[in-house]
Amino acid sequence: NAGVTQTPKFQVLKTGQSMTLQCAQDMNHEYMSWYRQDPGMGLRLIHYSVGAGITDQGEVPNGYNVSRSTTEDFPLRLLSAAPSQTSVYFCASSYSSRAGNTIYFGEGSWLTVV
């Protein structure tokens, strides 16, 4: 019963370092996305994908890259970490149907950039 799995759970980076947040889903969902959540705020969409090989920018894409080589995986890359990227990151997957859609979220990845 894995659902959406994110790794790592916690990470501390130094400014300028790069890293990849991993996300995998086992529900065969077409759509996957990355959100960030800052204290006292809602979730903001970073990047999303409508299927393997297709990605697009969300509300706050700067400083992040994504790729979708398989249906299951949707990694988020920070190329040169900045303190402003300190946040909680949530990966999500969903399907669409005539009845709308339901988003399934991972447990989150806490990232601190010092």
Added chain:
Amino acid sequence: LAKTTQPISMDSYEGQEVNITCSHNNIATNDYITWYQQFPSQGPRFIIQGYKTKVTNEVASLFIPADRKSSTLSLPRVSLSDTAVYYCLVGAFLFTGGGNKLTFGTGTQLKVEL
């Protein structure tokens, strides 16, 4: 993309019914209304979704008036464990060819006390 407005916070006591209203004046014809619940340090979790009139499941009811410009999430007989942030989302399929993207507002912080 329909913008939503919710109260920032609400307080209640165990055993009471809680109604959280969301305003979405510019909802589009194809948009569905979805509510999510988020506990601290966890990803949001789907509660209920509807298009019009009333929807009920094992945890909540969703009331949508005929003009669909608002909706009300009703939680019957809340308990301490219902203390969480509740998000109202309005949109069509999560990711469509037209680029519709669901975004989260700041949500409503519900606090349930004894």
